[in-house]
Amino acid sequence: MLKRPAFYIDMEACTGCKTCMIACIDKHDLPKGILWRRVSEYTGGDWNKDGNGKYHQNVFAYYLSISCNHCENPICVRSCPTTAMHKGPDGIVSVDHDKCVGCRYCEWGCPYSAPQYSEGLGKMTKCDFCRDYQREGKSPACVAACPNRALHYGEYEELADKYGSENLVAPLPSPNITQPNLIITPNRNAKPAGSQAGKISNPEEV
């Protein structure tokens, strides 16, 4: 097992296909409404007519596939009154269902909306980094699924050596809150955090 597992996203390769989302749903039998991995579409740009009646535009869009980032300083763990939410020795943040009372404080705390409440269980659920697959030496379902090899995982330090430590593009929150184990290679459309150039344009899908 890894010590500090992290996700790496190559935005140059992400087409927003959502195969990662379906692989996750299938692997974990997620019921409708619970999506441990979500692909948001960040879109912006305007259309303006010139003197000849022709439109000019500066439209851009990109996708970001984000699940739990198994943060170094997980606010969900800090928010949990029962210690159900915990970061294991394998670096994976997960919920102990024997302790979880479904108070949803973790959900309110997490800026990535990673912990999600299950009406059926009355408890929180979240990405467990496919701990069982990792124990078997397999990649997490989302990573193994990615058709364009945009999504990877590994030891944080090794990924950082290879790809740098960028972890912030719009519309992600400041990494200072939780120190996410996430590394991103932005693509040419990517806007800096806090940019007002675009917005999440698929709220109904995430």
Add this chain to the structure above:
Amino acid sequence: MSKENSAPSKKKKGVSRRNVLKWTAALGGVASLSAGGLFYGLKKANRQPNSDEKIVWASCNVNCGSRCALRAHVSDGVVTRIETDNLGKDTYGSHQVRACLRGRSMRRRMYAPERLKYPMKRVGKRGEGNFERISWDEAYALVAKRLKKAIDEHGNESVYLNYGTGNLGATLSKSWPPGATPIARLMNCLGGYLNHYGDYSAAQIEYALPFTYGSGWVDGNTYADITNTELFVMFGNNPAATRMSGGGLVNDIVQARKKSGAKIIVIDPRYTDTAAVAADEWIPIHPGTDAALVCGLAHVLITEKIVDDDFLKKCCVGYDEDSLPEGIPAGNSYKSYILGKGDDKTPKTPKWASEITGIPEKRIIQLAHEIGRAKPCFITQGWGIQRQANGEQNCRAICMLPILTGNVGVQGGNTGAREGSFGIPFAGFPTLENPVKTSISVFGWTDAIVRGPEMTATRDGVQGRDRLIAPIKFIWNYAGNCIINQHSDSNRTHEILQDESKCETIVVIDNFMTPSARYADILLPAAFNLEEDDFAVCGWTSTMAYQIFAPKAVEPFFESRTVYDICTGVAERMGVRNAFTEGRTRNDWAHWVYAKQRANTPDLPENLDDAFTQGVFKYERKGKPAVPYKSFREDPKTNPLPTPSGKIEIFSKRLWNIAHTWELREGDVISALPQYTPTWEGVSDPLRSEFPLQLIGHHYKQRTHSTYGNVDWLKQVAPQELWINPVDAEKRGIKHGDMVKVFNKRGTVIVPAKVTPRIMPGVLTLPQGAWYTPGKDGIDQGGCVNVLTSQRPTPLSKGNPQHTNLVQVEKA
């Protein structure tokens, strides 16, 4: 295995109580999960796998242009999880054929609530969807009786095999082309059936480009050649939605882009996912006006002398007056047409093109310079452009850019056709020969029901006869949704099919109660592809071909049967069982086909079971990407094209002759040169005063055409939505997520709006393939674009112009 696959005996096949229980559990378990969850997350992760769990190779056989390997987890006879190709180290060139989101949802599709369980016959009116369960014996007898009646009363040419691509890429159970299916074999044992030519994907380009480049499929350079080019220009073309496999073209374009320094430009009314991930620039263009843009570009290239004169002289006819075919008057060359010296006396200036396309004049001039100066330049097109009322013109026109600039037959160039692919041929199931040679356009079957014997060669594109001798009376529809969903003008189709004195019998063989299945008179449940042995050939790729050997993962659902067994049952009642089977079971044919394939690719294991165990066989294409037409370009005299002149025919005398002999509807144009022709319901149609918006129907990740259209997981992550620009939305008070009504004189669709700058003003797009779900008022609640499309065929190929529509939209 032979027992499991044997043809059905007269004795009714039993379905054990145990099977029914486990299927019910699969369906019911799914339902209860939706209601709140039995197990998932950590509890599921800690669950011990059932002791009998096995993993079986499977394939996703749909008409997406890709083909993917799946690994089905099977427990107690039910598929419980789907993974994908995990072989090797995933090095590009021998990489994993990773399935897209659709393939990964396969278990949700095969156990969807719409899955058919029993043979049924219609009660009530066609299209109402009311059926009564019957036995297989009754079903076979009924089909045989109706088939005999059609053949006896109207002849074999009244029997039609409708287009169906729901099991495309399979071998024994393939549904496309219909002529390669077991149904074709059955009909060929009975005297044949009415053929069709073309397909709903690419009818216009397949018909038109051979006039330019010669007969047969016009090839292109592959995406791998993006690494060898300076400028890559895509007219339409969105592999991020149409070639989605991780072993297919979307991955090839992503990989090539990383290595290439080429600038990438996408010209499309919509900012596609391909544009988002790969393009340096998006140039929005009014639908149906690509040929006008090409004319404007050509004007700059010609007047500024940036054309490749040597290539034009050596390899082409019709560029200027010097190379017009004999007997063609001066003023008919391409150069004359562009410079305004032809009949229309209109110079095709960038300003002229700007008014039609909506692209600023300056950008057209600049683009011409970029295309003219990039050496080499790779110009490609998708197929949406040719599914326009002037589709044959658009696709030929785009090829003019590489022709004028001499980028055909060079490394890093292209013909202007869609990019090429790399594949290994696969043996087929033999279907014998159809004694009937008569053929209609794939799009012409509703007309052939209504007015068959009035349809002629020169008016309706009938081939093999001057005129049809019978209307269509009997339709076989296997794994297809063109009866109502994917054919144009659903409301007109519905009316035609309501009259049972016209088309007397519709037999549908499918997995699901699709919108088309609701129109069946006899509805037969087919085994799912994970419920039978089969072989799948690879889809479009640049660098690696592959074959997938997919054994039966689970037993057929309830009473469903393989299409071969169904045809055997009908063959027996028609008295041709021996001719149909040649004494072979489906399993025997599997071995027969495998033996043939081993002769093609001898490295396959001797034993078919070993191939099923390995699952995927990959073949890397080494060396530089192939360059089609290279030998022609280098020495056109020794290596002529199969055109009448042996050269690239910018001016086609064959088309000149067709234009002078065919009967065309008012407004339809066939021309010897690839030119811009305004059309009905195009950007300049006066009808825009009533229906101001152009409507196209893009391919969408949620579905492959209509396949997977019923899968809830996919609808959750990619819902059906009408794309509308904020400029058009604001005018109508439409906000993101509002329910809107899209309508024209053909019908009305209710659908949620996606307000996005990714579609240009004046244009709407409603992703094609959503399941037609009319209410009692006839208004579609499913978002099916074909409620709004027209059955008027394109002039030359008589194909489907499904992106040429004018509509209005308002808040519902």
